[in-house]
Amino acid sequence: MQNWLRVAISAASKGALIAGLMAGGIAALWLVPMPNVSHAQTSKTARTADGKPNLNGIWEALNTANWDIQDHAARMGPVVALGAAFSIPAGRGVVEGNEIPYLPEAAAKKKENSEHWLTADPEIKCYMPGVPRATYMPYPFQIVQTPQHILMAYEFAGATRTIYMNSKLKSPNDTWMGWSVGHWEGETLVVDVTSFNDQTWFDRAGNFHSDALHVVERYTPISPDALDYEVTIEDPKIFSRPWKMRMPLYRHLEKDAQLLEYQCVEFAEELLYGPLRKQKSK
Amino acid sequence: MSHRFFVTTGVVALVIVVTLVAPGNVAGQAASSTSKVAPRQAAASAKPWTPPRTPDGQPDLQGVWDYRTITPLERPKELGTKAFFTEEEAAKYEKTENQRQNRDLIDPEQGGLFYPKGGVVPYNEFWYDRGNKVAGTKRTSLIVDPPDGRLPAWTPEGQKEADLRAAAERNDQLGHPAADSWEDRPLQERCLVGLNAGPPMVPGAYNNDVQLLQISGYVVILNEMVHSARIVPLDGRPHGSVRQWRGDSVGHWEGNTLVVDTTNFRRETSLPGSSANTHLIERFTRTDANTLLYEFTVDDPTMWTRPWTAVVPMTKSDDPIYEYACHEGNYAMSGILAGARAADKAAAEAGKSGSK
Numbered sequence: 001m002q003n004w005l006r007v008a009i010s011a012a013s014k015g016a017l018i019a020g021l022m023a024g025g026i027a028a029l030w031l032v033p034m035p036n037v038s039h040a041q042t043s044k045t046a047r048t049a050d051g052k053p054n055l056n057g058i059w060e061a062l063n064t065a066n067w068d069i070q071d072h073a074a075r076m077g078p079v080v081a082l083g084a085a086f087s088i089p090a091g092r093g094v095v096e097g098n099e100i101p102y103l104p105e106a107a108a109k110k111k112e113n114s115e116h117w118l119t120a121d122p123e124i125k126c127y128m129p130g131v132p133r134a135t136y137m138p139y140p141f142q143i144v145q146t147p148q149h150i151l152m153a154y155e156f157a158g159a160t161r162t163i164y165m166n167s168k169l170k171s172p173n174d175t176w177m178g179w180s181v182g183h184w185e186g187e188t189l190v191v192d193v194t195s196f197n198d199q200t201w202f203d204r205a206g207n208f209h210s211d212a213l214h215v216v217e218r219y220t221p222i223s224p225d226a227l228d229y230e231v232t233i234e235d236p237k238i239f240s241r242p243w244k245m246r247m248p249l250y251r252h253l254e255k256d257a258q259l260l261e262y263q264c265v266e267f268a269e270e271l272l273y274g275p276l277r278k279q280k281s282k
Numbered sequence: 283m284s285h286r287f288f289v290t291t292g293v294v295a296l297v298i299v300v301t302l303v304a305p306g307n308v309a310g311q312a313a314s315s316t317s318k319v320a321p322r323q324a325a326a327s328a329k330p331w332t333p334p335r336t337p338d339g340q341p342d343l344q345g346v347w348d349y350r351t352i353t354p355l356e357r358p359k360e361l362g363t364k365a366f367f368t369e370e371e372a373a374k375y376e377k378t379e380n381q382r383q384n385r386d387l388i389d390p391e392q393g394g395l396f397y398p399k400g401g402v403v404p405y406n407e408f409w410y411d412r413g414n415k416v417a418g419t420k421r422t423s424l425i426v427d428p429p430d431g432r433l434p435a436w437t438p439e440g441q442k443e444a445d446l447r448a449a450a451e452r453n454d455q456l457g458h459p460a461a462d463s464w465e466d467r468p469l470q471e472r473c474l475v476g477l478n479a480g481p482p483m484v485p486g487a488y489n490n491d492v493q494l495l496q497i498s499g500y501v502v503i504l505n506e507m508v509h510s511a512r513i514v515p516l517d518g519r520p521h522g523s524v525r526q527w528r529g530d531s532v533g534h535w536e537g538n539t540l541v542v543d544t545t546n547f548r549r550e551t552s553l554p555g556s557s558a559n560t561h562l563i564e565r566f567t568r569t570d571a572n573t574l575l576y577e578f579t580v581d582d583p584t585m586w587t588r589p590w591t592a593v594v595p596m597t598k599s600d601d602p603i604y605e606y607a608c609h610e611g612n613y614a615m616s617g618i619l620a621g622a623r624a625a626d627k628a629a630a631e632a633g634k635s636g637s638k
Contacts, residue, residue, distance in 0.1 A: 049337030056497050127610045144495050144502050153511040160511045175605040256519050261526040265473055265609045269464050276619035278462035
């Protein structure tokens, strides 16, 4: 609740917040007119034709969680020649309580991952990034919301996933982006994601999971142009208890905003196949 | 759609492209024709069918559509001017062609289909999920214009590229592919574009599935092959100037037909023989509850002497689109390159011992 309020404070005017609390429920926030917003923005969440909150749009996190989902100070980047331009920005973590409850062996593995980041991080190889990492990578993603299917299209690696609404369909296999089944709880899109492989990470700091990963995402509009994104991570092979991440997602407001290709395969081929290239004869 | 766990099958990709677009030797070209293309004729003769509408009034094309077919892109030469099969001829063609294309019936030592004697038949039949029926139009080719059902003549540049490609394909089939680096391999093998995902979509070896989603202002073309989502704006915006592997698509409605216009390709498209200069027009028309007529026109004056058009009827499917991880499982690329390096080494050692 406290995190929720912090997000709400940043999004709504103080007056609206107090009014909302007085009304006795968070849902009331959306019904109370906010005096400080422009005419184009109203306190009412945009709706789709079937009456659900309309999440269509191009969104992006604005944080450094892809570097490290926990609190981290700025530090020098891995390439000396790139100096200040490609070093690592500081960031407040997105993990609730800033603590990730690794089991002992998994904690050792996380440390090892971190030390071998440059050779082990699947992002570097242009592999589909998994969930929730895809959400907070420094690239936009687009939500395409229909009543039965919600498509999430991510700019990084052109990764996609479909959220099947109120579906009993099961994944036939493990996947990179998981198997997503969604439903609405009031103003919140709740997505249950399973059937992951064990190949993706949570960040460049080596935070990781197993194929037992179970992710529950909650997307809630907090203003016309921002969503609250809460994720619960459960993986009994790696963590001693479920834990949460939370962050706002912001709408791209540029005119003609568009997801472009970041077809990164060609940026990773030298790294992956370079030793197999024919050497020029001496 | 097939939920077998595919790793990338680069060689399959290459081989199937060859099947669909046999390069060169486009003999007996009919004179250029500007006649309008079949779907409208077909639509005119059929009972009128009104597509359902989305809440904002667009014709509703949504769903998963299956474009598998054994109908070839180009009409087999022996069929001459015959544009349509009768029911009997279609059944006979299916039987013969399904037999002929069955990889399990091909002995590499003897060759067969387009595999040379003593060459490589890279995948057995298990790996294929191509169509085994002729297209619902009963046409003898997917190409409907030029009227002879075959690709138009190459330009000199197109011919040069076609010759190089034919030689490279021959080397692949004989088991010594050009592979000094990954850059020598086709875009499909590198997972940069989807073999049959296009644009334009041409039926191929597997994953012949596309889902259309519609929201206000956008149509999304989601191909299973290489998880490609083309998010096409319908708001009348002009093309941007960013060149992309899959080009830059904008769309609009013409009656009940969705028209998608794509330019700004970065290099060749997924169509063998095409160039970055391709201007692609795709038309999607739902002609009944279970059929989406997909028509595309390729205008690439760098490579072909005139535009050409193909029609692919797609069939409604109840199955979902599954994740297809291509690059993530592309062991084939390491295998092809490692094989080429081993061949280099063997050749160098043979050279040394020969010079003694």
